[in-house]
Amino acid sequence: MTTKPRAALIVVDMQEDFCPPNGALAVEEGRSIAPVINSLLDHPRFTTRIATQDYHPPDHISFAVNHPPPNNIPFESFITMTNPAPGKEAETKVQRLWPVHCVTGTEGASLIPELDSKHFDVHVKKGMNSNVEMYSAFSDAFGNLHTSLPVLGDGDGRVVDVDLEAVLKEREIRDVFVVGLAGDYCVKYTAIDAAKAGFRSFVVEEGTRCVVNSGWKEIKQELRDAGVGVIGVDELKSL
Template sequence: MGDFVPALLVVDMQEDFCPPNGALAVENGRSIAPIINDLLCNRRFAIRVATQDWHPKDHISFAVNHPPPNNLPFESFITMSNPVPGKETQTKPQQLWPVHCVAGTEGASMIPEIKTDCVDLFVKKGMDPGVEMYSVFADAFGNVDSTKSVDTDLKAVLKGKNVTDVFIAGLAGDYCVKCTAIDAIKAGFRAWVIEEGTLCVVPGLGWEKTKEELEEDGVHVIHVDGPEIDMLRA
């Protein structure tokens, strides 16, 4: 494999993404905490990063911020424009969600099952009200703007530590995990998603489709008991 400097990205293990009270809960979302804790605390990484959705109340993805009848969470889509000046004509459809992970609220906090004392860096994302940001590396249009959408230029941090490979687990597999992994490839890293360490909004066939998308983009989907993880044993 040549040079190999691994980093761990734990994606959005937050109260609003977990039962029983999460506004956008992934079924059994808390159940992957032991796997993530083993990765965080018992494996050898150059840096261990946890991401958090950290939305303003007026975020574009919240259904309540749009007029009826096109404001049904999980069902409705709106047209979202690129927030970069001069690129406003670039648009994308955006699915609407319930209000979730509002900055500073209990729903945005990490679940207590995660051993956060093993985390080296927390990165807050999705802070620009006008654009969705599933990936920690870039918004939905591929923009990287550390002053609006995200509070840390994670690519620069990882490059500064000579990271070559990014291992990813967390929630949800078919949204933030997938987009982060694909953008890690675009940022110049090798990317590995740990199958047992992620769960999807749409389980079953949703995960199978997600795996196909990941592999098409060059992301490796691996198992927690596989050789790639075993070699990271501290």
């Protein structure tokens, strides 16, 4: 009998602010996928189960209210971010602005109670540096980890509090399965970064929803082009 490679389930940002009815940046039907995720959390295929949380400071660069008008309309406005890593200041990226969400210590940043959280053995808080966006649970928008960023003010410069790639490799994980919110942002970038890090990476389709659900077909193609498999729950047994 062949032993299957060790697998991890990453549950991305199942937080109050991303879920209806009261989330500041609610994803349509976001709360409805909790039963699917709970069934996966209880699945014997997974030896490691990870919960990620957006965990932003109040002055985060992605919050529209932190920018002057007229270029401060949530969802519509964009700004230019500069790489905060020393020596990389010439590198820039365009960043969409969002409503204030998942602020450190607030109820909106907490995991939804419908999630069967007792299964999680790793928790990752991300997006903690004010000066840069972080969708992926592996690194910020420029590929930085906390170790490559400078100490700023009273903070420690971290974008994330766990080096997820290192944790997975230490646990001899080969396969990574990603679910959660949202499919067109944090789920997508987490799954793509998992593939870049050398893991077999999959998104479980029933376990995610998108900010723009009409774009899921294009997102699936983007994932596949990046080496990420898009699968159904029933396909888990064959992987």
